[in-house]
Amino acid sequence: MKKKISDLIKKKNKQKIVSLTAYSKNVASILDNYCDIILVGDSLASVLYNYKSTRQVSLEMMIEHSKSVRMGIKKALMVVDMPYNTYRNSKEALKNAKKIISKTKCGAVKLEGGKKIYEIIKTLVKNKIPVMGHLGLLPQSDKTFKFKGKKKIERDRILKDALLLEKAGVFSIVLECVETSLAKLVTHNIKVPTIGIGASKYCDGQILVFDDLIGLNQMNYRFVKKYTNIRNEISKAVSNYSKEVRKIKFPNKKNSY
Ligand code: KIV
Numbered sequence: 248m249k250k251k252i253s254d255l256i257k258k259k260n261k262q263k264i265v266s267l268t269a270y271s272k273n274v275a276s277i278l279d280n281y282c283d284i285i286l287v288g289d290s291l292a293s294v295l296y297n298y299k300s301t302r303q304v305s306l307e308m309m310i311e312h313s314k315s316v317r318m319g320i321k322k323a324l325m326v327v328d329m330p331y332n333t334y335r336n337s338k339e340a341l342k343n344a345k346k347i348i349s350k351t352k353c354g355a356v357k358l359e360g361g362k363k364i365y366e367i368i369k370t371l372v373k374n375k376i377p378v379m380g381h382l383g384l385l386p387q388s389d390k391t392f393k394f395k396g397k398k399k400i401e402r403d404r405i406l407k408d409a410l411l412l413e414k415a416g417v418f419s420i421v422l423e424c425v426e427t428s429l430a431k432l433v434t435h436n437i438k439v440p441t442i443g444i445g446a447s448k449y450c451d452g453q454i455l456v457f458d459d460l461i462g463l464n465q466m467n468y469r470f471v472k473k474y475t476n477i478r479n480e481i482s483k484a485v486s487n488y489s490k491e492v493r494k495i496k497f498p499n500k501k502n503s504y
Contacts, residue, residue, distance in 0.1 A: 264452025275319030313351035337370035361408025372416030380412040384424035396426030422446040445470030
């Protein structure tokens with residue numbers, strides 16, 4: 248059965264929400280069995296394209312990857328990141344969000360920011376476009392890439408932003424790289440679920456970049472747990488394949504017509 252946004256909201260304080268990123272059909276079709284939300288994140292900038300910043304991701308790239316992911320999803324809620332410079336004002340955001348939804352059939356879009364995009368989110372929600380918010384470390388605009396919430400001024404701003412996003416009508420908020428007590432505070436003060444990445448166990452759900460979780464990405468982040476080291480598995484398989492090709496063991500009779 249398809250996951251409904253209303254059911255995800257009801258999970259708050261009852262059951263944790265499970266979420267991962269996917270950029271293609273094959274991965275999405277596996278994640279679909281275990282995840283409530285699958286995000287086509289603009290993190291594909293560094294993970295797939297080796298770009299320095301998510302700012303380099305275009306709307307077309309997000310749409311093409313999302314079309315692939317769409318083919319792998321039957322149950323999970325599919326959320327697509329709106330890339331940088333595609334929501335600079337309400338009119339632009341509405342046009343691009345509509346394009347993403349019509350081309351990819353996703354269930355929601357995600358936008359980074361707080362007060363600055365309050366009116367934009369309100370416009371999308373008024374036009375029946377479900378929106379996921381994103382606070383804390385905002386890769387599209389952050390310059391320092393540091394954890395958020397140590398300074399009081401930062402804590403106050405993030406809490407205020409969360410309350411504003413809720414007022415604007417988001418159905419959930421990603422909290423990225425946020426200090427534990429702040430994640431707890433935000434989570435307790437809003438009615439919609441928070442989805443944490445590097446934001447403690449106190450969020451209502453968790454999200455990770457899939458390539459990090461399986462150890463395909465060689466980077467090591469403190470907030471990531473590698474549940475397997477898929478690089479080793481791929482190495483073993485490719486090594487065996489190359490040996491067998493060179494020894495003329497593959498293809499054998501079974502693989503031939
Ligand atoms: O782009 C992305 O993958 C994200 C997650 C890290 C939340 O925004």
